[in-house]
Amino acid sequence: MDPKELRELSISELRDKHKEYKEELFNLRFQNAIGQLSNSGRIREVKKTIARILTIITEKEAGMERAEARR
Template identity: 40%
Template sequence: MKITEIKELTSKEIVERLQSEKETLVRLRLNHAVSPLENTNKLRESKQTIARLNTVLRERELNENQN
């Protein structure tokens, strides 16, 4: 998910998306521990998406505190 797509979402949608991405990451890690994944880049992409979501949430939080 690109940063421009994330910025278009509301804060509530971002929180929901963040929760689902974390669940996906846990599932991928468990699957990878049991049997190696074909495409391990999915782990990396999931972690990057979580980081992007957290970044946008933090930016919004800081902007609210300044105003």
């Protein structure tokens, strides 16, 4: 997913996506270990996507805290 699409999701949806990508990463690593992975670059893509998701979650949570502090 591209970062623009991720930013449109809610925090709960982002957490669900995070879980999905973690499972995919596990499966990719397993396939790589037994020699069945045809596209090893996918591991890198999934790791970057996970990092993007976590960054966006952190940004949204920090933004919510700032908004509450302003009240």
